[in-house]
Amino acid sequence: MDQKDLYRDAIRRVTGRIREAAPEDLAGRFSAASGFDAASYRRCRPESGGAVCAVDGSNTIVLDAGSFAVAAVRASVSAYTGGTRLYHRTTPLQIVTVNPGAGNEDFDALFYDCFHCSPKVHLDHDDPIRNTAVIRDTLEFWAAMEMAAELDTGDLIVLDGTLQVRHASHDEVVENLLNLCNLRGVLIAAVTKRTALTWDGGHPIVPAAEGLARDLGIPEPWYLCVSTAEGLIDRRETYLWKQRGEQYVARLHPRAQRAFKVEIPKYYGPDKVEQVFSALAAYADDGRVTGYPYPLLDAHLTTRIGRDAVDQVRHDIIRGMDRLGMNLADYTAIFGDYHDEFDRY
Numbered sequence: 568m569d570q571k572d573l574y575r576d577a578i579r580r581v582t583g584r585i586r587e588a589a590p591e592d593l594a595g596r597f598s599a600a601s602g603f604d605a606a607s608y609r610r611c612r613p614e615s616g617g618a619v620c621a622v623d624g625s626n627t628i629v630l631d632a633g634s635f636a637v638a639a640v641r642a643s644v645s646a647y648t649g650g651t652r653l654y655h656r657t658t659p660l661q662i663v664t665v666n667p668g669a670g671n672e673d674f675d676a677l678f679y680d681c682f683h684c685s686p687k688v689h690l691d692h693d694d695p696i697r698n699t700a701v702i703r704d705t706l707e708f709w710a711a712m713e714m715a716a717e718l719d720t721g722d723l724i725v726l727d728g729t730l731q732v733r734h735a736s737h738d739e740v741v742e743n744l745l746n747l748c749n750l751r752g753v754l755i756a757a758v759t760k761r762t763a764l765t766w767d768g769g770h771p772i773v774p775a776a777e778g779l780a781r782d783l784g785i786p787e788p789w790y791l792c793v794s795t796a797e798g799l800i801d802r803r804e805t806y807l808w809k810q811r812g813e814q815y816v817a818r819l820h821p822r823a824q825r826a827f828k829v830e831i832p833k834y835y836g837p838d839k840v841e842q843v844f845s846a847l848a849a850y851a852d853d854g855r856v857t858g859y860p861y862p863l864l865d866a867h868l869t870t871r872i873g874r875d876a877v878d879q880v881r882h883d884i885i886r887g888m889d890r891l892g893m894n895l896a897d898y899t900a901i902f903g904d905y906h907d908e909f910d911r912y
Contacts, residue, residue: 588769594778600767601796603776608785609792611841613819613848617721618653620646621862622711624727625870626703628665628695629880630902635666636695639880642706643870644714647850647862657870658706662880665698674702678736681709686736701734708740711755715744720752723846725863729757730812730830741811745832755832756843757812758863762828764814765801766793772800776816777826788848790817790829790840817844819851823858 590596597603624642631637640661646653663673671690678686692698707726714724732741748755764772776791793800794813812830819827831843853861885898 589771589774593770593775594782596767596770597772597775598779598782601793601799603779603791603796605783605785607791607795608780608783608789609841609844610786610789611844611848613788613845613851615648615723615846615849617723617846618646618648618718619723619725619846619850619860619862620644620714620718621725621860621866622707622714622727623863623866623870624703624707624710625867625872626699627872627877628699629662629877630884631695632901635664636699637880637884638663638665638695638699638702639872639877640699640703640706641870641872642703642710643866644710645862645865645869646714646718647865650850652865655865655869656710658710660872660876660880661702661706663699663702665695665702667693667695667698671698674698674705677702678705681705682712682740687739688735690734690736697733701736704733704737705740708737708744712740712744712747715747715751715753715755718751718753721754721842723754723756723843724748725847725860726755726757727760727863727867729759730755730832745811749832749834754835754839754843754846756847757830758847758860759828759830760859764793764828766799768801773816773826773828777818780818787821787823788817788819788844788851790815790844792840815844817847818858819844819848819860820858823851825858827859 622642622644624640626638626640629637629639640663641658643655643657645655661677663677665671669689669691674690675686690698690701692701711724711726718724730741732738745755762773766772766775772793776793780789792813792815800814811832813833815829815831816826817829831840847860850860850862851858853864856864888898
């Protein structure tokens with residue numbers, strides 16, 4: 568078999584697996600497996616009497632020496648009311664080392680600065696990218712805690728992602744965040760742009776819920792609690808962590824390109840759930856990404872770490888190395904990457 572045949576065979580194999588995950592009768596199978604019908608979908612009126620405050624973070628590897636890496640991390644909050652931005656805040660850009668192995672001093676120090684206690688579990692991932700994501704989560708949870716202490720009853724905090732955690736050090740942090748929101752009457756939800764949530768051994772749940780809504784003629788905006796169908800959701804990705812929230816699929820605007828997964832605390836009653844989705848739908852009519860809550864879009868756009876910021880951090884590190892008597896050859900020996908050379912050709 569020649570190279571072209573090998574390539575075509577690989578494409579056929581991959582597309583076949585995609586079709587297995589999303590078969591033509593996906594919506595029908597979903598209906599049969601879940602028992603969902605038109606009454607299972609809830610419609611909501613796009614309205615919000617309070618503020619919607621979105622929290623998002625950004626992280627990137629700046630330099631990678633193999634044995635350790637340097638990362639830049641920050642988080643932002645954007646609060647809106649009546650369609651007008653109340654305020655926007657961004658944490659200072661944090662420059663941290665994300666070495667593989669046992670413990671991370673930068674993580675410990677940042678965690679203590681944010682929550683006034685040491686993490687109960689060290690950051691021991693071998694993957695610098697995962698380490699960086701955990702440090703970003705720390706800033707996001709801190710920013711959310713700050714907002715929960717300032718917002719009024721009926722306001723909504725929207726996290727980018729889920730109410731679950733990727734590192735055990737954040738387990739109590741999220742519990743404290745939910746308790747603070749509950750105490751102050753502040754609503755909280757998490758919106759996921761891309762979810763690994765599946766059902767029946769690997770079928771994607773968001774397109775299944777969307778397809779069934781189309782078949783049933785459910786008008787937007789709607790939301791569906793997919794947690795109510797016993798045994799429907801595959802738990803293989805999440806069984807290690809306590810399930811804090813109920814899982815929903817929501818399509819928030821008639822012109823939305825697609826639906827999103829939304830997670831809401833389990834203890835919310837129907838009235839609070841409707842409040843959350845009404846507020847999300849009220850802020851989902853931005854023409855740039857219609858159907859996605861634009862306070863989250865605003866937080867994302869203002870927190871992202873662009874190429875200019877990465878280049879600036881690299882230049883500042885080189886300048887600092889120079890002051891320590893290290894030269895360009897020393898820098899190249901530590902951080903040199905042949906991919907940079909390859910990209911020149």
